[in-house]
Amino acid sequence: MSYNEQAVKINDVFKSLPTTNFESKDLINAILWFGQVAKFRCRSNVAYDNFSKMCFEGIVELERKTLPGMEFEVLQVK
Numbered sequence: 001m002s003y004n005e006q007a008v009k010i011n012d013v014f015k016s017l018p019t020t021n022f023e024s025k026d027l028i029n030a031i032l033w034f035g036q037v038a039k040f041r042c043r044s045n046v047a048y049d050n051f052s053k054m055c056f057e058g059i060v061e062l063e064r065k066t067l068p069g070m071e072f073e074v075l076q077v078k
Helices: 003-016 024-041 045-055
Strands: 062-066 073-077
Touching: 003 024, 003 045, 024 045, 045 062, 045 073
Parallel strands: none
Antiparallel strands: 062 073
């Protein structure tokens, strides 16, 4: 399964989580799944950014920016 296909499935999981009163295990499982796919599939920042944006599509907008005290850009909610 490609990372595009997995991103769509992860996005569905994120969108299905209620914004309040959700079970923490559901959120943790979604985060772990996201991390496993990102680690295995994304060999560059561009691939990671694209995958992340697909996973969070319709939920939040992401952008790369330098955070205070850091010397490199990280992907964050816009």
